[in-house]
Structure formats: structure tokens, C-alpha cells
Amino acid sequence: MERIAANLREINGRIRAACERSGRPVADVELVAVSKTFPADAVAAAYAAGQPVFGESRQQEAEPKIAVLPSAVRWHFIGRVQRNKLRKLLPHFEVIHGIDSSKLATVASGLAVELGLRPQVFLQVNIGGEASKGGFEPDVLGAEIAAIADLPGLEILGLMTIPPAGPDAESARRWFRRLRELRDDLQARHGVRLPALSMGMSGDYEVAIEEGGTHVRVGSAIFGGRMVGMDAVTG
Numbered sequence: 001m002e003r004i005a006a007n008l009r010e011i012n013g014r015i016r017a018a019c020e021r022s023g024r025p026v027a028d029v030e031l032v033a034v035s036k037t038f039p040a041d042a043v044a045a046a047y048a049a050g051q052p053v054f055g056e057s058r059q060q061e062a063e064p065k066i067a068v069l070p071s072a073v074r075w076h077f078i079g080r081v082q083r084n085k086l087r088k089l090l091p092h093f094e095v096i097h098g099i100d101s102s103k104l105a106t107v108a109s110g111l112a113v114e115l116g117l118r119p120q121v122f123l124q125v126n127i128g129g130e131a132s133k134g135g136f137e138p139d140v141l142g143a144e145i146a147a148i149a150d151l152p153g154l155e156i157l158g159l160m161t162i163p164p165a166g167p168d169a170e171s172a173r174r175w176f177r178r179l180r181e182l183r184d185d186l187q188a189r190h191g192v193r194l195p196a197l198s199m200g201m202s203g204d205y206e207v208a209i210e211e212g213g214t215h216v217r218v219g220s221a222i223f224g225g226r227m228v229g230m231d232a233v234t235g
């Protein structure tokens, strides 16, 4: 558990350095500590070390952790969102990173209004056009963003992506840049506000920050390796 505090110190130092390199204030970047597959004790240790925000990818796994941790802990949902789970998710998660279709956005909007909530959401983009990954195709998002932005009950923070796997951190840079350019283009052409970019994981969060990332989702670099078969990043 001391390891977790040391890892957090190291990562926060690297985040600060990446912000300095790119001339950005460190307050621009939120570290989301991805605690999927790790027990509530590990979250408690990170929280005690000063980390307030955690990411989970499965509602069934998250719920018992949320129940035993202090209510001041803040939760982001980073997994693939199943429509029939949204009603359970919305009350617990202040940010949903994986809204990947207009249909899902519409359902989330209706539920948010019904429940009197205003969740913050990221629209997930399949920036590499991979068959295995979820998310909006960039063209589709261009056609639908104006209608999505008009939906009541949702605060759209911006775009999220999981780039194609590559051999090293640098290989992710062009995908991160492409997401930022897509965001700039959508803002310019459709008059929407997309201030945030959720991109970067343990292997490439510094590059993501250099390319404009505002939310980095870091798991194994904080908590250690996950068991094989439990760490699928499917998006």
C-alpha cells in the first residue's frame, strides 16, 4: 500500500513536468486513478495518499467498492456503457467517459432528466477506426454533434479515446493529436463547446498531456499489474 502512495507521487510529478513542457497549468489535468480489478483497500490507500478521483469499468464491480468507501471519493465510469445499466450508474458516477452513440446519449439524457441529475459525459471516438473498438466514427460525430449538444440533462465535457495499441508511448501521439484536431474542428464548425479531452493511460499519459489531454486514466502505473484476462481495454 506504501507502493501506491509512492507511485502516485511519481505520476503526479510526471504530470506536472508534462504540463510545464507544454506550457499548461497543472490544474488543467485531472488524474483518474483506474481501480478496476483492485480491491476497496487499494482505493482507500490511494485516497489516503491524496488521490480523490477513481475510474471503474464495471458497474457490478464498482458498486460494492463505492458502498464501503467515503462518500467524498469521486467516481468516473470509464467502461463500455450498457444501456440497461445506466439507471444504476448515473447516481454513483459524476463523469461517464464512454458515451459512444447518439442513441446512448439520448437514453442517458432521458434518464438524467428523470432522475434530476446532470452527469458530465465524454463522447468516445474510435479515432483509429478499429473494428474491435467502440466509439463514434469521426464523420458520424460531425453529423450528430449539434443534436447531441442540445440534449437536456447532460453536460458534455468533450471527447474521449482509446487509441490503437502501439509499440511505445510516442506511437500514440498522432492519435491524441488527431482527437484534439477533431475537437477543434467540431467546435469551429458546429459552435459546440468541448473543453476536455480524456486520453492517455499508464503507458502514454505524458504524451497525451503534451497533446492537450485534460483527463488521464491511469491504472496499472498506480496499482500494479492486473491479472491476465481481467484487464481488457475494450472501449
Ligand SMILES: *Cc1c(COP(=O)(O)O)cnc(C)c1O
Pocket: 034, 036, 057, 078, 079, 162, 201, 202, 203, 217, 218, 219, 220, 221, 231, 232, 233, 234, 235
Ligand atoms: C483499464 C483502462 C485504463 C487504464 O489502463 P492502464 O494501462 O492500467 O493505465 C484506462 N482507460 C480505460 C478505458 C480502461 O479500460
